[in-house]
Amino acid sequence: MADISTRKVNPLFLREEELRQGMELLFYAYRDFTAEADLLLEQYNFGRAHHRVIHFVSRNPGINVSDLLAILQITKQSLSRVLSQLVRDGFIEQKTGIQDRRQRLLTVTEKGEELERKLSENQRTLIANAYREAGAEAxxxxxxxxxxxxxxxxxxxxxxxxxxNGLRRRLG
Amino acid sequence: MADISTRKVNPLFLREEELRQGMELLFYAYRDFTAEADLLLEQYNFGRAHHRVIHFVSRNPGINVSDLLAILQITKQSLSRVLSQLVRDGFIEQKTGIQDRRQRLLTVTEKGEELERKLSENQRTLIANAYREAGAEAxxxxxxxxxxxxxxxxxxxxxxxxxxNGLRRRLG
DNA sequence: CCGTTATGTCAGTTACGTTGACATATTAAT
DNA sequence: ATTAATATGTCAACGTAACTGACATAACGG
Structure with a gap:
């Protein structure tokens, strides 16, 4: 076979090939992974950024804005637009912090959880299938x-x- | 341990947790993976899209525009801006096809290959380290x-x- | 000759990120 | 008690990279 002979003759080439392939796997997987949710988001006039916010707030109920920014690694101005839309439309709630009243603690409403489930349904299926087909060791x-x-x-x-969930450490 | 007891008590919760974790792994990995190259690209006034074009043209020398569009899954208008900049600055060359003179076959110049190496250097290192640490089986x-x-x-x-490289099948 | 294909381009729009500057409320520290 | 620092929000301007729609040109193929 051509591949085997190449393997023997030029192992360094294959190493390079292996790395390049890894890069492309990441590119294709990320794109295919987000494609379907993006379509759903359009129906709400939302974008991928909204999904990310809902996801991470759902995962970290009561998270404050700073910690969310640290996860998303965007500026507060960028988050602001997205977050205020989600709050306005009733997907996310803000409550003033108890110990620190400067903080706005974020939680996802039931309506928000529902949207999150819808959005991630296909993604969960994709991962679940890939996991199942590949096996536990993989x-x-x-x-x-x-x-x-x-x-x-x-x-x-x-x-x-x-x-x-409730015990997960905040921050990073 | 908390994790083991949770595993036993509520395996379905852990399955859900496992899937969510996979989703986040993909998000974080993709972001961390592209972060450094993005910084380099700024110095050329390029964006991630330029990197993608250079990468895939480098991988598929002589690829035509349609096939490149099929890989990237963007519109020709979107590709146009990026591609014309890369051609203008001498990173990519266009040659009229021989069998089909409507086609513009794309190749990366030596200058372009150099940029590609610079851009992917950190990414190759990231993958190489992750591969090495995880082991062949992983x-x-x-x-x-x-x-x-x-x-x-x-x-x-x-x-x-x-x-x-030269024998890789075009298209998808 | 004519329909289809490959490519390019003009124009307008949207999503999502950026920087910079400033405002307000609250906490912490001297 | 005053002051500095922190958490958050907001106004404004901007840039990149995607999008749609429409139209143009050149070459291929029957």
Whole structure:
């Protein structure tokens, strides 16, 4: 086979090829992964940014704005537009913090949870299918490689990943 | 441990948690992966779109515009802006097709290859480190899961992934 | 010759990010 | 008690990269 002979003759080329392939896998996977939700979002006049906000607020109920900004890594002005739309339309609620009254603690309303479920339904299916077809061992490898590609601060977010929702550590 | 007890008590919750975690891994990995190249691109007044074009033209020398559009999945108007800048600045060359003179076949110039190397240097390092730390078996799992998440047409692009560059099949 | 294809371009729009400057309420510190 | 720092919000202007729709040109193919 051409591939095998190439493997033997030029292993360095294949290493390079392997890396390039990884880059492309990431590109295609991310795009295919977000494609369907994007279509749904259009019906609400929302964009991908709204989905991200709903997702992370749903995952971190009671999160404050600073911590959300740290996760999303955008400016407060950018978040403001998206967040105020979500609040206006009743998908997210803001409550003044108890210990620190400067904070606006964010939670997703039931209406918001419903939207989140709709938006992520296809994504969950995609991942679930990929996980199921690949098998538990492959999933472990997938997680290992993905975690290895994250920056230190993002990796820290997964340290307590198996704690129940309410106990998850805020910040990063 | 909290995680193990939770696992036993509520396996369905953990399944959901596992899927959500996969979604976030993809989000963080993609962002961290592209962050550094984005900074470099600014110095050329280019954006991520330019990187994508250079990458895929470099990978598919002599590709025509339609096939490139099929890979990128953007409109020709969107590609036009980016591509004409890259041609203007001497990173990409267009040659009229030989069999079909309507086609503009695209190749990356030496200057373009140099830029591509610079841009992907950090990305290659990120992947290489993640691969090395995770081990060969994990990498196989990673690839399996990622491929499983792709749509059929994107998955087809990886059918001949181990053929040398010049022999890779065009289109999808 | 004519319909289709490959490509390009003009014009207008949208989503989502940016910077900079400033305002307000609240907390923390000297 | 005053002052500095923090958390948040907002106004304004801007840039990139995507989009749609419409039209133009050149070349291919029957």
């Amino acid at each position: 999933v472990e490898g997938f997680r290992k490689v993905m975690l290895g590609m994250l920056g230190a601060s993002d990796r820290a977010r997964f340290d307590d990943e198996f704690l129940p | 990498v196989e799992g990673f690839r399996k899961v990622m491929l499983g998440m792709l749509g059929a047409s994107d998955r087809a692009r990886f059918d001949d992934e181990f053929l040398p």
